[in-house]
Amino acid sequence: MGSLASVTIDFDTSHLIFPTMIAVILGLLGLAIVIRDRRRIATAGAFWRRTFAEMDRMRFFGTLVLVLLYFSLMLPIGDFWPNTGMGFLICSVIFVFLSGLLFMHDRDLKQIIPLAIVAVVAPTFVWWLFTYPFFLTLP
Structure with missing residues (x-):
C-alpha cells in the first residue's frame, strides 16, 4: 500500500508522453481520412498534374530553400x-x-525600402520582447 502514495517520474523520457500521444492521434485521424476518401485520393492524379503544371516554381522552391536555410x-x-x-x-x-x-x-526602390524597414523592425521587436520582458533565450 505504501507504493500507491508515492510517484516516480523518469525525467529522461517523461517529456515525450504528449508528443507521442499527439503523433499517434494524428496518425489515426490521417488513416481514417485516407480510408474514408480513398476513391477521391485515387482519382486525384489529374488535379495534381494540373496544379504542378500551373504553379509558380520559383516562389515555391525559393520558399522551401529559404525556410530550410533559416x-x-x-x-x-x-x-x-x-x-x-x-x-x-x-x-x-x-x-x-x-x-x-x-x-x-x-x-x-519605393517598395524595397518599406520591406527593409519591416525586415529589421519586426524581428528586432520579437527578439527584444522574448529577451527582456519574457526572459526567454532564443537560438
Whole structure:
C-alpha cells in the first residue's frame, strides 16, 4: 500500500508522453481520412498534374530553400554569440527580407525600402520582447 502514495517520474523520457500521444492521434485521424476518401485520393492524379503544371516554381522552391536555410543556419550563427538570441535575430532579418523580395511583384526602390524597414523592425521587436520582458533565450 505504501507504493500507491508515492510517484516516480523518469525525467529522461517523461517529456515525450504528449508528443507521442499527439503523433499517434494524428496518425489515426490521417488513416481514417485516407480510408474514408480513398476513391477521391485515387482519382486525384489529374488535379495534381494540373496544379504542378500551373504553379509558380520559383516562389515555391525559393520558399522551401529559404525556410530550410533559416532553420539550419539559426543555431550555427547563434553559436558565435551564445545565449543572446543573435542567431534568431540575424537569420530572421535576412529571412523576412528575402522572402519579401521573393513574393514581391514589382521590385523597385519605393517598395524595397518599406520591406527593409519591416525586415529589421519586426524581428528586432520579437527578439527584444522574448529577451527582456519574457526572459526567454532564443537560438
